[in-house]
Amino acid sequence: MCEKSDVSQNDVTVQQPSEQLPTDVPVVAVVLAAGFGTRFDPDNPKQLVSVGGKEIVLWSIEAFEHNPLVSDIVVVVNPRVHEQVENLIISNGMSKVRMVIEGGAERSDSTQIALQTLADAGIPGDAKVLIHDAVRPFVEQSAIRGCIETLNQFRAATVAVPSTDTVLLTQDLGDRKIISSVPERPDTFRAQTPQAFRFSTIREAYAKAMGDPDFHPTDDTRVVVDYLPGTPVAIVAGADTNLKITTLADIPVAESIASNLTQGMSKEEARARMHAMLSGALDQMRR
Numbered sequence: 537m538c539e540k541s542d543v544s545q546n547d548v549t550v551q552q553p554s555e556q557l558p559t560d561v562p563v564v565a566v567v568l569a570a571g572f573g574t575r576f577d578p579d580n581p582k583q584l585v586s587v588g589g590k591e592i593v594l595w596s597i598e599a600f601e602h603n604p605l606v607s608d609i610v611v612v613v614n615p616r617v618h619e620q621v622e623n624l625i626i627s628n629g630m631s632k633v634r635m636v637i638e639g640g641a642e643r644s645d646s647t648q649i650a651l652q653t654l655a656d657a658g659i660p661g662d663a664k665v666l667i668h669d670a671v672r673p674f675v676e677q678s679a680i681r682g683c684i685e686t687l688n689q690f691r692a693a694t695v696a697v698p699s700t701d702t703v704l705l706t707q708d709l710g711d712r713k714i715i716s717s718v719p720e721r722p723d724t725f726r727a728q729t730p731q732a733f734r735f736s737t738i739r740e741a742y743a744k745a746m747g748d749p750d751f752h753p754t755d756d757t758r759v760v761v762d763y764l765p766g767t768p769v770a771i772v773a774g775a776d777t778n779l780k781i782t783t784l785a786d787i788p789v790a791e792s793i794a795s796n797l798t799q800g801m802s803k804e805e806a807r808a809r810m811h812a813m814l815s816g817a818l819d820q821m822r823r
């Protein structure tokens with residue numbers, strides 16, 4: 537690490553990455569599907585809800601299965617959805633899924649269980665680990681690739697989209713919230729997933745966080761930001777279509793995104809068919 541052009545943020549010096557990070561390493565996607573969807577419908581596990589004719593969790597697993605840079609997938613479930621998710625993985629031939637494991641009470645517990653399982657399996661500290669919400673079914677291939685490539689330069693990266701609204705930071709004053717500060721809008725982003733880390737970095741961050749009784753992060757990036765403050769976390773471009781399905785109101789939006797994607801795919805398929813037909817015709821003419 538060099539100190540030359542380090543930046544100072546919130547009284548912490550963030551180091552410019554300059555070390556050569558190994559590139560020929562396993563790339564493991566952890567798909568978190570162990571939530572109980574209390575804000576959606578606790579009686580209808582949202583990860584199994586069908587959108588555009590396909591279960592939400594299957595969209596997410598397929599995104600990593602189809603990415604040529606991803607070598608392995610671990611899926612984290614709860615007992616309620618375990619069997620059904622396993623059946624989906626088998627019946628859809630998801631060949632990169634190595635393990636389906638049970639998570640914990642909070643999202644961060646599920647992440648930690650997955651990280652411990654990977655450690656027990658002996659994955660190297662340099663491995664790239666991408667942690668993804670199963671309920672973000674439409675993650676783009678460019679975001680997955682962006683995370684993997686960014687980890688050649690940085691030890692941590694997260695997909696995020698620039699905030700188009702001005703973000704207000706608040707504090708409590710009696711039963712009111714009052715504004716404590718207003719960050720510059722170009723500096724504000726909305727966090728999405730995947731969130732990507734060199735394995736040893738995210739393990740170290742979680743190991744440090746374990747000693748903190750107030751540790752309840754809603755995402756993994758925050759664990760690095762709070763507990764390894766000198767480690768820069770790079771932003772990778774996300775998209776509004778990388779929607780997190782949180783409440784029932786998100787379903788119509790998700791259906792519309794799925795329909796656009798499916799139409800896009802049909803055009804691709806039609807183009808491929810036309811290409812095959814024309815090459816066949818050309819072969820005939822040559823004979």
Ligand SMILES: Nc1ccn([C@@H]2O[C@H](COP(=O)(O)OP(=O)(O)OP(=O)(O)O)[C@@H](O)[C@H]2O)c(=O)n1
Nearest residue numbers: 568569570571572573574575641642646670671
């Ligand atoms: N104990 C948990 C909690 C959440 N998640 C996963 O983390 C992602 C983001 O969580 P969220 O949308 O909050 O899902 P739920 O926890 O299911 O929803 P809620 O907070 O409404 O109960 C989801 O893919 C969810 O399955 C998980 O693996 N383990």
Ligand SMILES: C[C@](O)(CO)[C@H](O)COP(=O)(O)O
Nearest residue numbers: 643669727728729754755780
């Ligand atoms: C990880 C995350 O999706 C980033 O936006 C988000 O923090 C998950 O939060 P939730 O509280 O589980 O909805």
